[in-house]
Amino acid sequence: MIFRQLFDPASSTYTYLLGDKASGEALIIDPVFEHQRRDAALLRELGLRLLATLDTHVHADHVTGAWGLKQRCGSQILLSEQAGAQNADRLLKSGERVFFGARYLEVRATPGHTHGCLSYVLDDHSMAFTGDSLLIRGCGRTDFQQGSPQQLYQSVQSQILSLPEACLLYPGHDYRGLTVTSVAEERRFNPRLGGEVNEADFTGYMNNLGLPHPKLMDIAVPANLRCGRPSEDSDAAVEQTWAPLTFTFSGIWEIQPTVLAELAADVQLIDVREPAEFSDALGHIAGARLLPLSQLAAHAAELAAAGRPVVAICRSGTRSAQATVLLQKSGLAQVANLAGGMLRWRAEQLPVVGNAAQ
Structure with missing residues (x-):
């Protein structure tokens, strides 16, 4: 399997590319609008064909690159049926599988950060992509977009930390430069969700974070509810048209x-x-x-x-x-x-x- 972890420094967002080398089929998780060309270039250089983009949720801090990659690569747009988004090609339910060549991702509903959060688990349970539901030594906030600390606690415990201890966990963001963790580490060291923390502890903690809303929320959420499709009055992305580049x-x-x-x-x-x-x-x-x-x-x-x-x-x-x-x-x-x-x-x-x- 081909695997790449990509990064957007502006929003500290991780984008993940998974490819099946034998078939040349690939998936991208959480693409970022500004990096469509980068992602398409990497696919081309690795000889991969993008089947679909999968967003873990409707993001509030950046705009998805799903629509742009669909225009460039002919890929499908996949996200949760609970997201309430337009322009998706396939709305996912918990328990479904998304195939790329001989491999697949298992879809797990992990609501709580937002109502439509999904985590994606590789077929052999060696890797999982948790979006904002579980971050490295942290988790996504629960105070907007139908968030619920009680729901997030149950989601993480039942759908993510129930995976094998050696399973590597790849988050949607990290603000300190950390790239990967594991189920064993988060069970032991996550200060919000690990150790002896119970639902009441977690709920009390999350209800008192007092964080300001993301700066781009008023732009990102409406755009992501369109799966990244530009509005009719927005400027088209600038391309180099003076030569075939x-x-x-x-x-x-x-x-x-x-x-x-x-x-x-x-x-x-x-x-x-x-x-x-x-x-x-x-x-x-x-x-x-x-x-x-x-x-x-x-x-x-x-x-x-x-x-x-x-x-x-x-x-x-x-x-x-x-x-x-x-x-x-x-x-x-x-x-x-x-x-x-x-x-x-x-x-x-x-x-x-x-x-x-x-």
């Missing part, structure tokens, strides 16, 4: 050498190598401007004022990838990295100038 898992827009060869006259070619490399054995692309990476920031406004897309170039694509990040932070929207750099350009037998042309 690829968005990599590392967050970089890339252009392939053969594509760049056709578009070179219409873009700004910026070679970020050092001067000695510009005319070394690899040569450089005709029309490219030498701007070493260390000097690039000083010329960002000038490049933006030219009004044409920028393609960054280096030997292997590593320094130029950093250049694209730098230029984007400087306000340039249309920026791409030459995939594989001059090494790929030469491997494609595309023309160069400099020592390599002699």
